[in-house]
Amino acid sequence: PVREKVAVLSDKVVDSNPYSRLMALKKMGVVKNYDEIRHKTVVVVGVGGVGSVAAEMLVRCGVGKLLIFDYDKVELANMNRLFYTPDQCGLSKVAAAKKSLSFINPDVEIEDYNYNITTMDNFEHLMGRISNGALGGGAVDLVLSCVDNFAARMSINQACNELGQTWFESGVSEDAVSGHIQLLKPGELACFECAPPLIVASGEDEKTLKREGVCAASLPTTMGIVAGFLVQNALKYLLGFGDPCPAPAGYSALRDHFPTMALRPNPDCASSWCRRRQAEY
Amino acid sequence: PVREKVAVLSDKVVDSNPYSRLMALKKMGVVKNYDEIRHKTVVVVGVGGVGSVAAEMLVRCGVGKLLIFDYDKVELANMNRLFYTPDQCGLSKVAAAKKSLSFINPDVEIEDYNYNITTMDNFEHLMGRISNGALGGGAVDLVLSCVDNFAARMSINQACNELGQTWFESGVSEDAVSGHIQLLKPGELACFECAPPLIVASGEDEKTLKREGVCAASLPTTMGIVAGFLVQNALKYLLGFGDPCPAPAGYSALRDHFPTMALRPNPDCASSWCRRRQAEY
Numbered sequence A, B: 001p002v003r004e005k006v007a008v009l010s011d012k013v014v015d016s017n018p019y020s021r022l023m024a025l026k027k028m029g030v031v032k033n034y035d036e037i038r039h040k041t042v043v044v045v046g047v048g049g050v051g052s053v054a055a056e057m058l059v060r061c062g063v064g065k066l067l068i069f070d071y072d073k074v075e076l077a078n079m080n081r082l083f084y085t086p087d088q089c090g091l092s093k094v095a096a097a098k099k100s101l102s103f104i105n106p107d108v109e110i111e112d113y114n115y116n117i118t119t120m121d122n123f124e125h126l127m128g129r130i131s132n133g134a135l136g137g138g139a140v141d142l143v144l145s146c147v148d149n150f151a152a153r154m155s156i157n158q159a160c161n162e163l164g165q166t167w168f169e170s171g172v173s174e175d176a177v178s179g180h181i182q183l184l185k186p187g188e189l190a191c192f193e194c195a196p197p198l199i200v201a202s203g204e205d206e207k208t209l210k211r212e213g214v215c216a217a218s219l220p221t222t223m224g225i226v227a228g229f230l231v232q233n234a235l236k237y238l239l240g241f242g243d244p245c246p247a248p249a250g251y252s253a254l255r256d257h258f259p260t261m262a263l264r265p266n267p268d269c270a271s272s273w274c275r276r277r278q279a280e281y
Helices: A020-027 A034-039 A051-060 A093-104 A120-132 A150-163 A220-239 A272-280 B020-027 B034-039 B051-060 B093-104 B120-132 B150-163 B220-239 B272-280
Strands: A041-045 A065-070 A109-114 A142-145 A167-172 A178-184 A249-252 B041-045 B065-070 B109-114 B142-145 B167-172 B178-184 B249-252
Touching (some): A020 A034, A041 A051, A051 A065, A051 A220, A051 B220, A093 A109, A109 A120, A120 A150, A142 A150, A150 A167, A150 A272, A167 A220, A178 A220, A220 A249, A220 B051, A220 B220, B034 B220, B041 B051, B041 B120, B051 B220, B142 B150, B142 B220, B150 B167, B150 B272, B167 B220
Parallel strands (some): A041 A142, A065 A109, A142 A167, B041 B065, B041 B142, B065 B109
Antiparallel strands (some): B167 B178, B178 B249
């Protein structure tokens, strides 16, 4: 059986329909119009341990368009997380991901950018894709941050504050046993600079923290769970069902603990765009 | 770069080492001897939406041996969950899974059984593999139940009660927005029959509940999260770190709610083997 492109999602219950189990969400009253997923565009920045799984989940859910950004290559050291396979080592993560994702679901339009978003030119280009990259033009529906460093998070925060773009931040800890997701709506909810992590507040270069011969731990379980939380809440936001996680939702693996807390914007936020969005809201 | 077999896990921090990020769990003090994973054998019954992802997580974590059981075929209707790809449609799930899993990590020994565990002969064979299928012989370390029906869960419960085998049960709801995992230790914790679901208690044939043209909904997010919880707690149990989830841990996607509760064995359990194990404990 070949997987041919389909234009319209069908709810027909046959083995050959890749969307029957998703369209069943409509029949069961969970989602009013699941079909709307075909018109949604999502940006995923960082397709590593969390981002690649998040991208695969969105693609398998039948999202209309996906834009992926990363500047890293696939290595054997990444094989302890889901998604990439040993034969892809040496390829750029975005090229490897685009190929696998298109093969899994040819209905999804995919744009891939193999660059570091924190340089001036690339940042401007990212801003352009967020504001004009949607299916049919215009702003994308959602940005997912799946990066592993604060510089990249600050760039995404800056872009989304300027554009008034809703986004989700995600992350896993260096010891692999905790993680978090956070919904950010410029002006309405705290931005990433409203309550910056210590390393950002101190202005220190995070590269100085890396030690020779020591690497962060990672687990396919923790990263899969964080990607699952992230895309689950992205689906709730995009399709309007349930409560999209309103604030940082943590996950601690050692005790199966899931703390959440509300985070209002900081009136003294260091980001002038955040303060401007607060005034508008 | 080719992925060659390795006999011993290395903690060397180089791009070409597929285990550096896992061995870092030891350096960071999370797991005392991560290397022990190489000597562990895990059974996964059911390699559908939850089981296939659980199997992939275990394989990427470097488990020594995996035994997989299923009697189903891959269909396009399964493409809304992680793991299987469209080119595998028509293959048995265990054959497709074994091929992908061996390619991802050739260090893992894999046994696959393409049969229904609930028939008399197959049940006896399953019992034999649980009690003798470990690396080097003897009983396996853990059984993971990732099946989608009560008859199969009852068979696993029966086998594990008879053998005194610790196992985890898992499941997702028909509307795709909730799920659970449960640790079962014969005699010490409630077995699956101690507090049976209504359909089991009533003795009704669950097949009569299926309606023509209606199928269960499923989401790669919910199934990935449940698989992540399941294997995270399996790792904690196998390697002795953190608290392995002691009782049913639920997940409700709509409100990001995670209920847990303690479940002691039922002295009046319908399973005579459960009552015998309770007396021993």
